[in-house]
Amino acid sequence: MRTRSLELAVGAFLVISVAALFFLAIKVSGLSSELSQPSYKVYAHYQNIGGLTVRSKVTMSGVTIGRVAAIELDKKRLNAKVTLEIYNDVNEISTDSVASILTAGLLGEKYIGIVPGADDTFIKNGDEIEQTQSSLVLEDLIGKFLFNKATEDKGSNNAATTPAPAANSQDDF
């Protein structure tokens, strides 16, 4: 039985469900929350950005404080120039802070973590974060690890071990 009202109801339901899906997509991607936040631009240069992409998050102590706005090649210095957009309410990042490219999880997406420093001056719009830590390339690490394994077996001393960039926690007992 196909009455006018039935078809109208089905149509309305479809429109509402599509709109709901669209709303869900926006929420999950976080697009709406960023579009509304005013932010200032800061630059950083890296030797290797790894898999960092535009719109990767910028965090401090794990809390998102901004997004990567642009990535381009600095033709003069021949390294990567990354433009970070940091929310305006996070305005006390000292000038000697370090912006390092980290991996979410073991093999996850890349993001930028800012570790605050000791200076009394803070970075403003248009400033450059001078201290950076480039992304660690997985192949380099594997290569070094394999090299060390091979030379260890040959009995070579004090081979350069795989660097441990993660912090070591010290127990005081």
Place this chain on the structure above:
Amino acid sequence: MLALVQRSFAFLAMLSMVLMAQVSHAAENPKDFVQRISTELTTRLVKERAAYQKDPQLLLTIVQQNIEPYVDFDNFAKGVMGQFYRQATDKQRADFTVQFKQSLIRTYANGLGAYENQKFTVKPYVAGEDPKKAQVDMEIQSNNGVIPVTYQMVLNTQGQWKVRNLILNGINLGLTFRNQFASTVEANRGNLDKAIANFVPSAGDVKK
């Protein structure tokens, strides 16, 4: 009259040349600086190898004498303290600098103990935008391949370069130590004095 003018002109020319010579002496080329300090250290290591293998204390002394005048430990330590620097008292800051300097020299000496006259090449220097800051790259030839080292230096008020940070094998050492110190403070429940006493910087990677 003409002779007087000529005389004074000659005097002024000589004076300006002397002054310019003084000015150009003030800032050494960063590449030359790195080359010089590395060569001094390695020459000494090779020469006194037999002596310090018998007496490890001598190695510490050698490293200290060749590192102390060229590294800005105060600011390096300040960077490693990071956000805790502001909360720290002057005494804590001084204590930390002393402790940090000793641990660093010890770690560096441990690594250099294995030094077997590996060759190193200092790459050509590319000036950045700030004339008071310089970054010099170096490559050390070791059995495992090439180890890239980057020195980040700052020109002090006396016109001498001082090393502020080291990037070894792509690892920013200042950042590594800063993270380690922060987690040491966390492990000591925010007690700065305990953290300073217990802090052991570990580079995880041994520089040959």
